[in-house]
Amino acid sequence: MRLTRVTLFFIALIIGTGLYLLMRQQLSVVEPQTYQATEELMVDAAQMLAAFVEEDLEDGNFDKDHFHRAFDGAEARKFKALIHGHLKDHMGLGAYVTDASGLCIFDSRDRLEGTYLGHKRDVALTLQGKYGARSSRTDENNANSSVLHVGALIGPVEKPFGMLTVYKPQADVLPIVDARRRGIYWGTGLIGAGIFFLVTAVFIWQYRPVSLLTEYAREIESGKRPPLPKLGAGKEVNTLARALESMREALEGRRYAERYVQTLTHEMKSPLAAIRGAAELLDEDMPEADRRRFLENIRAESGRAERLLNRLLELSALEGRSSLEETEAVDLELIVARAIDQAKAPASMARVTLAPSLPSSTVKVRGDAFILRSAVTNLLENAIDFSPAGATVDIVLEPDGGIIVSDRGPGIPDYAREKIFERFYSLKHHSSGRKGTGLGLTLVKEAAELHGGSISLDDREGGGTVAKLLLPVVS
Numbered sequence: 001m002r003l004t005r006v007t008l009f010f011i012a013l014i015i016g017t018g019l020y021l022l023m024r025q026q027l028s029v030v031e032p033q034t035y036q037a038t039e040e041l042m043v044d045a046a047q048m049l050a051a052f053v054e055e056d057l058e059d060g061n062f063d064k065d066h067f068h069r070a071f072d073g074a075e076a077r078k079f080k081a082l083i084h085g086h087l088k089d090h091m092g093l094g095a096y097v098t099d100a101s102g103l104c105i106f107d108s109r110d111r112l113e114g115t116y117l118g119h120k121r122d123v124a125l126t127l128q129g130k131y132g133a134r135s136s137r138t139d140e141n142n143a144n145s146s147v148l149h150v151g152a153l154i155g156p157v158e159k160p161f162g163m164l165t166v167y168k169p170q171a172d173v174l175p176i177v178d179a180r181r182r183g184i185y186w187g188t189g190l191i192g193a194g195i196f197f198l199v200t201a202v203f204i205w206q207y208r209p210v211s212l213l214t215e216y217a218r219e220i221e222s223g224k225r226p227p228l229p230k231l232g233a234g235k236e237v238n239t240l241a242r243a244l245e246s247m248r249e250a251l252e253g254r255r256y257a258e259r260y261v262q263t264l265t266h267e268m269k270s271p272l273a274a275i276r277g278a279a280e281l282l283d284e285d286m287p288e289a290d291r292r293r294f295l296e297n298i299r300a301e302s303g304r305a306e307r308l309l310n311r312l313l314e315l316s317a318l319e320g321r322s323s324l325e326e327t328e329a330v331d332l333e334l335i336v337a338r339a340i341d342q343a344k345a346p347a348s349m350a351r352v353t354l355a356p357s358l359p360s361s362t363v364k365v366r367g368d369a370f371i372l373r374s375a376v377t378n379l380l381e382n383a384i385d386f387s388p389a390g391a392t393v394d395i396v397l398e399p400d401g402g403i404i405v406s407d408r409g410p411g412i413p414d415y416a417r418e419k420i421f422e423r424f425y426s427l428k429h430h431s432s433g434r435k436g437t438g439l440g441l442t443l444v445k446e447a448a449e450l451h452g453g454s455i456s457l458d459d460r461e462g463g464g465t466v467a468k469l470l471l472p473v474v475s
Contacts, residue, residue, distance in 0.1 A: 008203055015195055023188040030180045038173050039133065039150060042093075042166050046152035049095055050164040054154050057161040062097070064106040064113075071095070071108040085179055092172035097154070098123055099162045126151030126163040135170070146170040329474060330372060332363040336397050339376035346381060351389040354380070357396045365401055365471045367451040372471075375447035376403060378440040379467050383407035386465070401453070401473040408464040412457060420457060421445045444469065 056062045074091050081088040096107040102118020117123045125132030132151035139145040148168050155161035340356055347354050365372070383393045386409035396404040412420060421441050441455075444467075448455045453471040460466045 008200065011199055012196055015192065015199070019188050019192045019195075023184060026184045026188075027181060030184065031177050034173055034177050034180070035148065035170075038168065039148060042148065042150040042168060043152075045093060046095075046150050046164060046166045049166065050152035050154050053097060053164060054161065057097070057099075057154050062105065064097075067095075067097075067106055068108070068110075083176070086175050088172075093166055093168050095164060095166045097162060097164045098127075100127065100155075100160055102127065105162070120149075122149040122151040122165050123163060126153050126165070127160060129153060129157040129160075132163070132165075144171055144174060327366045327368065329364050330367055330369045332365055332372075332397055332401065332403070332471070333358050335369060335372050336376055336395065336403060339373050339380055340395060342373075342377050343380040343384060347384050347393070350384050350387065352384050352387045353392045355392050355394050357394070359397055359399050361399060363397060363399055363401060364474050365451065366474050367471070371447045371450065375444045375469060378444050379403070379405045379469060382440050383409070383465070383467065386410065399473075401471040403469040403471070405467045405469075406460050406464060408460070408462075411459050411463060411465050417457075421455075 053062060053067070071094070077091070079089060094108045096104050096112050096117070098104050098117055102116055102120075102123050104112045104115045104117050107113050118127070121134040122132040132149075134149045135146045136149065137143070137145045138147060146169075148170060149165050150167075151163050151165045153160050153163055336356065336358065340354055343354065380393065380395070383405050384407075387393055387407045388409065391408040393408075394404070394406040396402075396406075398404065441457075445455050448469055448471070451471050453469065455470075456468050458466045458468070
C-alpha cells in the first residue's frame with residue numbers, strides 16, 4: 001500500500017497547492033476592491049458637498065456653523081444598519097474645506113481649522129484641477145489607523161474658490177474586509193476538505209479490495225486457510241478474487257497430495273518394518289513368551305498404522321475445507337459428555353481417571369458437532385496418553401466456551417513448543433513409551449480454526465499440561 005499512500009500524498013499536495021494559490025489570489029483583491037468601492041462612494045459624497053458650499057464660498061458668505069450643525073446632527077443620529085452581516089450604528093464620514101490657497105476654513109471634527117493643508121496630496125492635486133486622494137495614518141505604527149481622503153474642487157478649474165475633502169477611517173471598512181476574508185477561508189477550506197474526502201473515499205474504495213486480497217494471500221502463504229474476503233461491488237476486483245481462490249485451491253491440492261504422500265510414506269515405514277520383522281521371526285522356533293511378545297508388537301504397530309490412517313483421513317477432510325458449509329447450534333456440554341464416554345475405555349486401560357466439571361447452564365456454539373466431538377476426543381486421548389498410571393485428567397467446560405483439559409504428565413519440553421501443532425510431530429507417550437501419530441493436536445487446531453476459535457497448551461502448576469480449546473459461544 002506504499003504506492004497508494006504516495007499517490008494520495010501527491011494528490012493532496014497538488015490540491016492543497018492549488019487551493020492555497022486560489023485563496024491567496026482571492027485574499028489579495030478583497031481589501032483593494034473594498035476600498036475601491038468605498039472610494040467611489042466618497043467621490044460622490046465629496047462632489048455633492050462641494051456643490052452645496054460652492055455658492056456660499058463664491059460670495060464669501062460661507063457659514064461654517066451651519067455646516068457644523070449639519071455634521072453634528074448627523075453624528076448624533078441613532079440608527080442600526082445591518083449591511084450583509086455587518087452592523088453600522090454611527091456615521092464615520094467627515095469633511096474639511098480649504099480656500100483657494102489651501103488654508104483649512106472648516107473641519108467637521110474641529111481639528112484642522114486654521115491649518116495650512118496645501119501640501120497634502122488631496123488638496124494640492126484637487127486645486128490643480130486633478131483628482132486628489134490620499135490615505136494617511138494617524139499612528140505610523142498602526143496599519144489600521146489609516147484614513148481615506150477624497151477631494152472635490154469648488155468653483156471653476158481656472159479660478160477655484162477652494163476645495164472640499166471627505167475623509168473616512170479605514171477601521172470603518174475593516175469589519176467588512178475581515179468578514180469577506182473569513183468567507184474565503186471557510187469556503188476554500190470546505191471545498192478543499194470535500195475534494196480531499198472524495199479523493200480519499202475513491203482511493204479507499206478502489207484500493208481496499210487490493211489490500212484485503214494482499215492480506216488474504218499472506219495468510220495463505222503462512223499456512224492458514226482464510227475465507228475469501230468480502231470485497232463489495234466491482235466486477236474486476238471480484239473476478240481477480242475468484243481467480244486467486246481458484247489458484248489457491250489448485251496449488252493447495254497439489255501441495256497437499258505431495259506433502260501427504262511423502263509424510264505418509266515416511267511414517268508408515270516404521271510400523272511396517274516392525275510388523276515385517278516380527279512376522280519373519282515368527283517363522284522360527286522360539287520360546288512361547290517371545291512369540292507372544294512379537295505378536296503383541298505386530299498388534300501394536302498395526303494399531304498404530306490404523307490410527308495413523310484414520311486420523312490422516314480425518315485431518316485431510318478438515319484441511320480440505322476453507323469454511324464450514326453447514327452449521328447448527330451445538331450444545332458443548334453434550335459434546336464433551338459424549339467425548340468423555342468415548343475416552344473411558346482407553347482411560348481405563350491406562351488406569352487414568354477422568355474428572356469432568358460441567359456448568360449448570362447450557363453452553364452453545366455454532367458449528368459441526370462431529371468435528372467438535374472429534375477435537376475434544378483427541379484432546380482427551382492426548383492427555384490420557386501422557387498421564388502416568390493412577391493420575392487424573394480434569395475436564396472443565398466454562399460458560400464462555402472454553403474446554404480445559406489438564407493432565408499430570410511430564411509437560412511439554414521447551415524444544416517442542418514451537419512444533420507441537422505441526423503434522424506428524426509427536427513425543428513418546430508416558431503409558432506405552434511409543435510415539436503417537438502426531439496428528440491429534442493438528443486435527444484439534446484445524447477444528448478450532450474452522451469454528452473461529454483457538455487452541456493453546458500451557459504448563460500446569462505442579463507439573464503437567466493444560467490444553468484450552470476456546471470456541472465463540474452464541475446466545
